[in-house]
Structure formats: C-alpha cells, structure tokens
Amino acid sequence: MxxxxxxxxxxxxxxxxxxxxxxxxxxxxxxxxxxxxxxxxxxxxxxxxxxxxxxxxxxxxxxxxxxxxxxxxxxxxxxxxxxxxxxxxxxxxxxxxxxxxxxxxxxxxxxxxxxxxxxxxxxxxxxxxxxxxxxxxxxxxxxxxxxxxxxxxxxxxxxxxxxxxxxxxxxxxxxxxxxxxxxxxxxxxxxxxxxxxxxxxxxxxxxxxxxxGIDPVFQFKLDHVLPQNHYWLLLLLGVLLGLMGTLYNKVMIKAQELYKKPKWLNETTRLVIAFLSAGVLGLVMPSVLGSGGDLIVSLTGGEMVLGLVILTFVVKFLFSAVSFGSGAPGGIFFPLLILGALIGGAFAMTASEFLGLDPVYVNNFVLLSMAGFFTAIVRAPITGIILLFEMSGSVSQMLSLAIVSVAAYITATLLRSEPIYESLLNRLLGGQQKGAVRINNGERRSESEKSAGTDTGKSSGYSTSAGGQKVLSEYVIMSGSVLEERTVMEIHWPKNCLLVALERDGKEIIPRGKTKLMAGDRLTVMTDERDAGYIHDKLENLCYTSF
Known part of the structure; x- marks a missing residue:
C-alpha cells in the first residue's frame, strides 16, 4: 500500500x-x-x-x-x-x-x-x-x-x-x-x-x-546514606569521572582507527586479535572476561584491595578497547558501568585511606561512580540516574547520584568530549560514503542533490519532492533559537520539507505565512523518506540554535 x-x-x-x-x-x-x-x-x-x-x-x-x-x-x-x-x-x-x-x-x-x-x-x-x-x-x-x-x-x-x-x-x-x-x-x-x-x-x-525473576541486576546492599559533610567528595569524584569518561571515548574511537589502518586487517582478522586476547586473559586474569558482572560482586563484597582494583581497571579498560575496536557484535554499556564501579571503588578506598572516609561508604561510591561514568561517556544524565536506581533497587542515593552525574557531565562537556554514540554514528555515516553500510535502501545522494536541499529561498520550504514514502517529524522551538519571534514566511526552510502542523499550549494552529513562531511551539514537518536525515539536521539547527 x-x-x-x-x-x-x-x-x-x-x-x-x-x-x-x-x-x-x-x-x-x-x-x-x-x-x-x-x-x-x-x-x-x-x-x-x-x-x-x-x-x-x-x-x-x-x-x-x-x-x-x-x-x-x-x-x-x-x-x-x-x-x-x-x-x-x-x-x-x-x-x-x-x-x-x-x-x-x-x-x-x-x-x-x-x-x-x-x-x-x-x-x-x-x-x-x-x-x-x-x-x-x-x-x-x-x-x-x-x-x-x-x-x-x-x-x-x-x-x-x-x-x-x-x-x-x-x-x-x-x-x-x-x-x-x-x-x-x-x-x-x-x-x-x-x-x-x-x-x-x-x-x-x-x-x-x-x-x-524480579531481582535487580546489581544485588549489593547500601546500608548507609552518605552524610552531607562528605558531599565535597562527590564533586571530586564527578570531575574525575568526567576526565576518565573523556579518555574512554577517545581510546574507544582510537582503537577503531588502529584496527582499520593495516591493510591486512579485515572483518575476520580483527576479530582473531580480539578472540586470541580473550584466550590469553582467560588463562592469566579471567575476571576481566565478558561483561564483568562478577567483578561487582567481588568489589562490593570487600574481596578486592586497592592495588587489585586499579590493576583490574587498567586491564579491563584496555581489553574493552581491543574487543570493541575489532567491530565485534557487542555493546560497551555494561562494561563501562563495571569500569565506573572500579573507579568508584578505587576512589573510595583512597579516600578511606587518606581523607578519613568511613569504609562503610565504599559501596555507595561504587554505585555513584557507575552513574557518573555513564553520564560522562553517553551524556544522558537522566537515563544514568534512573538506570542505576533501578539496577540497584536503591532509592536513597538520588541526590548523590544527581550531584556526581552533573559534575561528570559538566567536566566532559568543558573538555569538548563528544558523546560516544554520536561519535560512533558519525563514523558509521562516514563509512557509508565508502559503501560500508546501506543508506536509504541503497540510494546515495550526490553533491548536487544535497545542494538542492539547502536554504534556497523562503518559498522552497513548502514543497516535497515526488516519490517515496512520506515521513512526519516533530521539533520543538527552543528559547533563543533563530525561529523564535519570526513569521513562517521569514524563515529559509530547507527544500523538500512541508510544515503541516503547529501546536502551541496544547492547541493546534494552522501554520500560515504570517504566523509568528514562539518558543515552545511544536512543529510537525513532512518530508520524503530519502531526505529525512538531511531535513532532521537542518530543522534541529533551526529550532535549537541562535545563529
């Protein structure tokens, strides 16, 4: 149909x-x-x-x-x-x-x-x-x-x-x-x-x-709530996690680049390196194999000393880069949580040794560090806070989770670390130009086709190109964006998109040329399937930026 x-x-x-x-x-x-x-x-x-x-x-x-x-x-x-x-x-x-x-x-x-x-x-x-x-x-x-x-x-x-x-x-x-x-x-x-x-x-x-079953993924108890007089440690931990998250992103991307440089490395030979590395570590340090869930049990059960925690972190970090960089089908989500837990454990053990932190709070820092490290790497703080709350079954750490996550987020942002999944997507889209992946059912837009979708005039925004399925997308006008307080006819809309609806304060308004746009307006735009990605980037730029 x-x-x-x-x-x-x-x-x-x-x-x-x-x-x-x-x-x-x-x-x-x-x-x-x-x-x-x-x-x-x-x-x-x-x-x-x-x-x-x-x-x-x-x-x-x-x-x-x-x-x-x-x-x-x-x-x-x-x-x-x-x-x-x-x-x-x-x-x-x-x-x-x-x-x-x-x-x-x-x-x-x-x-x-x-x-x-x-x-x-x-x-x-x-x-x-x-x-x-x-x-x-x-x-x-x-x-x-x-x-x-x-x-x-x-x-x-x-x-x-x-x-x-x-x-x-x-x-x-x-x-x-x-x-x-x-x-x-x-x-x-x-x-x-x-x-x-x-x-x-x-x-x-x-x-x-x-x-x-309904048991949480991480089954360790948090018997004590961190006192507020220790909250300054949370800021230090957040900054550390922001720094380490930035390093993690750079290393993961660099690992992919290193795997692709030698011409003799292909889909199979890259994986041979990863699998043989797993074989070696399985003999000398099997705890770092797989996603690493058992490490949480050992860490929160008090079975690891500071030196072992640091060594495990280094080996797990490098092995994660070797595994993920090879292009193997698997995620970084859970391993990065484990790495975050190890950072938190090492930080709390150090604070207990030199800064007077009571050792009963080590597990608190393990949990908090997972959320902060996730936030620094993925740049999704709300998800990180909720995820760790659900995975641990603990609701008593929400304020601490927020402080660590925000500090890690700010640090990673100031260091201009691009969120990991955005970096990976950009690399994937870069690879598609070389035929590595499919885009739009095999169609490729030439430079002339792309330029046809640029801001060519005020009237160009009211048309869609022929052929293909139509796609609806929604965008919210942010305060201070270039669209705010301007009329529809004043905007240089991308070609091959059609503004079909405008919602304001829960009420739908028929968009006309003289309709003035306001912050908070929700725009519904229609375009062809093949132009959807390009139009998305253009509309996001219009709705979310002030230049």
Missing part, C-alpha cells in the same frame, strides 16, 4: 490511540527476543567458566581452546561481512535509522546479531548485552511494522518502542529503557510517543521479570 501524503496525515491524527496498542505488541515481541538473548548469554558465560576450569593446567586442552577461539572469530567475521550493520554496539545503527540517515533489514540483523553476540560473549570478549538488546528490540519493532505494513513515520516510532523494550528487558529497568529511547535514540518527546514507549517498556519488563 502506498503511503502518500493524505494517508500519512490521516493516520497521524490517530497516532495517540494506535501507538498504545502497537507499543504493547512491540513490547511483547521485543521483550521475548531480548529475554531469549539474555538466557543465551547466561549460558555462554557459564560454559566459558566451565571450559576455563577444564583447560587450566593442561597444555593440549589450552591449544584446543585457542583453535576453537579461532573458529569463533572466523564465524563471527563471516556474520559481520554478511550483515555489516551488526558490527559494534548497535545503538548508533538504531539511532541513525530513527533519524532517517541509514537503513537496516530486520530479517538479517536479528539472527546475525543474536548469534554473533552469543559467540562473542562465549569467547570471553569484554562486551555487554545492552547494545545488542537495544538493536534486537528495535529490529523487533521494525519487523512488527513491516509485517503490519506501516508507514515510515510509524515504523520509527515502533523502533523507538522496541529499543525501549530491549533495554528494559536486558536490565530489568523499564523507566531507564523509556528514558534512554527518548533521550538518546529518538531525541524528542511527544505525548503519543511517550505513552507508547512506556507501554512497550513496561510490557517487555513484565514478560522478562515473570519468567526470569
């Missing part, structure tokens, strides 16, 4: 009701997919530990295991070559498609990401389940949309719902799943989207919790 302009507009009027039901369906589908993925990764970790115990002290068995690791690298490399969109975390791919800048095929990505992620964790690579879970969830949403023959606008909403469901099911964190999908994936809010995403997230969490 052709999704023309009239069909898109009529269906958009019923979105608030339609999306609730579809969000429920996507939540169920994506929740089940991610639940099975969690179960598979649990078995992968158990089997890995059994194998490491079995080969310990037996040279022949060790050689046999390294042969298996080589085979795993070859299989995963073939999967990445067959479907390049499964490489890495998966979150930038989802974000890029929701923004209209690239495309994925759910029928290829779902099986390839599932199998690839399982094999990487089975091999011991320092990767997490959350990025793949978000991508798997989003592909579940895309699959539902395609099977129900929905338009592109609706499909992007359902992918956002699926991403939310994926994180909720992966971490038993429905609120964090909802906030991450809105704050990082969709980068926008509307009532219909908020309700549908919340429905999807809660549905996925209910299904997963019903089968796997």
């Amino acid at each position: 052709k999704k023309d302009t009239s069909h898109t507009l009529k269906r958009a009027q019923r979105f608030p009701v339609i999306l609730i039901g579809e969000g429920l369906l996507v939540g169920a589908v994506s929740g089940l997919i991610v639940m099975f993925y969690r179960i598979a990764l649990t078995y992968a970790g158990q089997w890995l530990n059994e194998i490491l115990g079995y080969i310990k002290g037996h040279p022949v068995r060790i050689i046999g295991w390294f042969v298996v690791l080589l085979l795993l690298a070859v299989v995963v490399g073939r999967l990445v070559k067959w479907e390049p969109m499964i490489s890495g975390s998966g979150i930038p791919q989802v974000e890029g498609e929701v923004l209209g800048k690239l495309t994925q095929d759910w029928k290829r990505v779902l099986p390839a990401k599932f199998i690839g992620g399982f094999l990487c964790l089975f091999g011991g690579l320092s990767l997490g389940r959350e990025g793949p879970s978000i991508q798997l969830g989003a592909m579940g949403g895309q699959g539902v949309s395609r099977l129900l023959d929905r338009g592109k606008t609706e499909e992007r909403y359902l992918m956002t719902c699926g991403a939310s469901a994926g994180l909720a099911a992966a971490f038993h964190a429905p609120l964090a799943g909802m906030m991450f999908a809105l704050e990082e994936i969709h980068k926008g809010f509307s009532v219909s989207l908020l309700v549908s995403v919340m429905t999807s997230s809660v549905t996925a969490d209910y299904i997963c919790s019903y089968i796997m």
